[in-house]
Amino acid sequence: MIISQIINFVLHMDDSLIVWTFKYGTFIYGLLFLIILGTGFVFTPFLPGDSLIFAAGTLAAQGVLNPFYLVIVLTLAAVLGDIINYYLGKHVGNLLIRKKYVKQEHIDKTHHFYEKYGGKTIIIARFVPIVRTFAPFVAGIAKMKYSRFSFYNITGAAMWATGFVSLGYFFGNLPFVRENYSVVIVGIIFVSLLPVIIEGLRHHIKKRNKPENIAELSKLVNKN
Numbered sequence: 001m002i003i004s005q006i007i008n009f010v011l012h013m014d015d016s017l018i019v020w021t022f023k024y025g026t027f028i029y030g031l032l033f034l035i036i037l038g039t040g041f042v043f044t045p046f047l048p049g050d051s052l053i054f055a056a057g058t059l060a061a062q063g064v065l066n067p068f069y070l071v072i073v074l075t076l077a078a079v080l081g082d083i084i085n086y087y088l089g090k091h092v093g094n095l096l097i098r099k100k101y102v103k104q105e106h107i108d109k110t111h112h113f114y115e116k117y118g119g120k121t122i123i124i125a126r127f128v129p130i131v132r133t134f135a136p137f138v139a140g141i142a143k144m145k146y147s148r149f150s151f152y153n154i155t156g157a158a159m160w161a162t163g164f165v166s167l168g169y170f171f172g173n174l175p176f177v178r179e180n181y182s183v184v185i186v187g188i189i190f191v192s193l194l195p196v197i198i199e200g201l202r203h204h205i206k207k208r209n210k211p212e213n214i215a216e217l218s219k220l221v222n223k224n
Contacts, residue, residue, distance in 0.1 A: 013048070013055040013185060021064055029069060032056060033077040036161075040081020042088060042102055045133035050164055050192050051185045057168020070165050078126070078157035082136040086149055089140025102137075110134040114221050119144065121221075122152035126160040129192050142221035 021028045035052060038044045053074060060067040088096075096102045110131050113121045125135035139149050171177055177184050 013051055017055055017059055018064060021059070028065070029073045032070070033073050036074050036077035037081040039133060040078065040083075040085045040136065042085055042096070042133055042137045045106065045130050049129060049132065049160075050127070051188050053161060053164035054168040054172060054185075054188060057165040058172025059168075060165065061169045061173050067165055067169055071161050074161035074165070075157050078160060079154055082122070082153045082157070083150075085133070085136040086140040086144075086146075086153075089137035090143065091140075093137060093141035102134075106130060106134050107138060110138050114138065119148060119152060119222060122149065123156035123159065126156035127163075127192060129189070139221055144221050148222075 017028070020031060024031060032052070035047055036049065038047045039049045053070075056065055056070050056074075057067065059065045060070055093102075097104065097107065110121070110125070113125060113128075113131055113135065117124055119139075121131075121135050122139060125131040136149070136153065
């Protein structure tokens with residue numbers, strides 16, 4: 001029942017946001033803030049990100065929400081979420097992994113991105129579900145310099161929020177999109193997950209090894 005409700009919410013996110021807006025008024029910005037903040041928590045990688053911001057941008061074009069407020073609120077939420085996750089990884093990351101509160105497979109997927117992109121993974125991960133949640137966590141474990149992390153964090157968050165709000169604002173209300181909204185949302189989710197799928201396949205084909213220790217992981221996180 002709960003899973004079907006979540007799926008229904010995701011596929012009809014624009015309608016759900018309209019209901020929330022009329023129900024909560026300006027508090028809708030606070031609700032969106034909390035959801036996007038949660039996308040940065042290592043315990044909640046399942047929360048909607050790209051599709052939610054796209055839907056919010058769609059409503060902004062209809063005058064239901066303010067696009068400038070959206071960009072500011074969502075950027076701040078994304079930045080703060082990653083900061084909390086960074087410090088979580090820095091102080092208790094290894095403990096959470098040992099206690100299996102965090103899935104090793106998620107850490108491995110994030111590791112693959114650091115192998116390829118180095119520190120810029122923090123920016124790129126913003127556009128990739130699951131990886132966006134674990135990139136700052138792994139950066140904290142590897143003790144990435146905070147000033148460097150902050151630059152990538154703020155840059156990625158601003159690009160992410162501005163980009164998807166703009167996409168929703170300019171394209172979300174086109175007749176074709178409105179008539180096939182559920183398909184478009186599924187498409188956004190699929191395209192977002194594509195890098196994870198590709199990296200997973202590459203890892204399977206090449207049989208890459210996991211980092212043997214934190215020192216090795218640190219080199220990956222702090223390159224570039």
